Amino acid sequence: MIRIKELSKEYTTKKGPVIGVNQVNLTISEGEVFGIVGYSGAGKSSLLRCINLLERPTGGSIEVNGRDLTKLKGEELRKARLKIGMIFQHFYLISQKTVAENISFALKAASTPREKMASRVVELLEMVGLTDKKDVYPAQLSGGQKQRVGIARALANNPAVLLCDEATSALDPNTTLSILRLLKKINRELNITIVLITHEMNVVKEICDRMAVMQDGRVVEEGDVYDIFSNPVTDLTKEFISSVVSFDVPQSILDACKGRLVKVLFRGDVAGEGIIADTVKQFDIKANFLHGSIEYIQEKPLGLFLMEIKGEPDDVTRAISYMEGRGAQAEVIRNGL
Ligand SMILES: Nc1ncnc2c1ncn2[C@@H]1O[C@H](COP(=O)(O)OP(=O)(O)O)[C@@H](O)[C@H]1O
Ligand SMILES: [Mg+2]
Known part of the structure; x- marks a missing residue:
């Protein structure tokens, strides 16, 4: 379970303070797929990056499985973060390393014993459907395949939580669907809690159980995905829904x-x-x-x-x-x- 309380993130810039996240409260249950929707600049990435302390919040707390991450430091924090995987829109693979090496890199970070590494890589490649690409370099992969490597790398150390920052935004619709199905499979089979951010309601419709809508650093609406689709309250949510369900009659x-x-x-x-x-x-x-x-x-x-x-x-x-x-x-x- 992820419990976010009164979470704020303020950036200090040359032009003065910029608010990324403004007093957000959210509880995400174990095993859930939770979607966060909002336009660019709404604070989605800031919030997500606070969940694994890639950004240190300026206020509030984040509990993941009962531990307040904001209170952890050094080695303890590093260990806690290994249990939170993350994937990105632009994959961030190491181009000079093969697919297998990209994945082992994450295993090394968790001090996995050498003799276990090879078999774990094989297991992970099978999980994401890339067994035949083991020795290939990222440049030879399609976008969808790159994201599969990203997913395998994020799962390497058996995380309890997987954070996805616009993970399908650089992909075409068919590839998006195949990645979303893979994420759903991971969620079901490995019981990994998934928090994903997107600006596309189709993504939410496809795999999320619950969702939140963000604007100006705040959560403006939150609830069961079906309830929100059938009964959106704020104008912003209605606008997002209309991209999926709308009437365009001449x-x-x-x-x-x-x-x-x-x-x-x-x-x-x-x-x-x-x-x-x-x-x-x-x-x-x-x-x-x-x-x-x-x-x-x-x-x-x-x-x-x-x-x-x-x-x-x-x-x-x-x-x-x-x-x-x-x-x-x-x-x-x-x-x-
Ligand atoms: N590293 C940073 N330094 C300064 N301001 C930032 C930084 N990251 C994000 N912001 C600002 O925080 C706000 C929220 O951004 P972000 O979390 O990236 O939104 P989203 O992911 O929804 O597009 C924006 O106004 C953005 O300019
Ligand atoms: Mg973002």
Whole structure:
């Protein structure tokens, strides 16, 4: 478990103090995949780097598995940090060393006995699917393969926590997906807690259990990923969500609609199509779909539809209330013309 309390990081610069992290409180459970989202400059990297004390916080505390890292020094701190792996957007591999040597480098840092080193490297390469690249140099690898080496290196000393700083931001969508699947596998099979930062909601949707949204060094929203996708509170979160779930209906189409425009959201535990079919059957209305999507967040469906509902205003109102009564969330975007 990671317990972050009143954490602050202020940088001293020539131009004066710059706030990176501003009194953040977060608790991340063991075995969880936790996402931190925010635009550039929000303080995500600063926060992540404080978790392994790559940056020393200027206030607050960070407990990892019951130990306050801010109180540790020297050898004790070095040992504690070996149990926190980290991967980066730009991989940071050593270009003059082969894949195997890059990984052994991390093992040496933890004083792994020589005779154990080779077998551990083989194990790690198998874990990340790079067995055949053992003696290759980083320059000969694709971006996705480089990140796999980064992951193997981060896992070398059996960490309890893996920190990922924009680990897929330099990769194309397919490679991103394969790296995210690898991270999920690591999380499940090795029970490693993962904290990942990203500016892409698709990444969060794919593998995170819980998430936080950051702005100006602060956490502005936090919760279960499905809850946040289905019910975002702050405008910033809504903006991030809209990159995954959004309606782009041409204005000319909207202008041609004379009925009431209603956005209807169905959560996973509600059977959306059935409710819409029942509604159309029971009320004297016509429903015209303008947009619809079902997103799967951690295998749980989230349905979002934009409908034009035509009929007598009272019938339309009752039809909407009926859908809400059956568990849908309906929002009238525009009344009938
Ligand atoms: N080493 C540093 N020195 C001075 N200011 C920094 C340093 N690192 C980050 N900052 C500042 O802290 C704020 C948060 O940055 P950062 O944590 O990198 O955000 P993010 O990762 O969300 O893009 C920004 O205003 C940034 O300019
Ligand atoms: Mg960053």
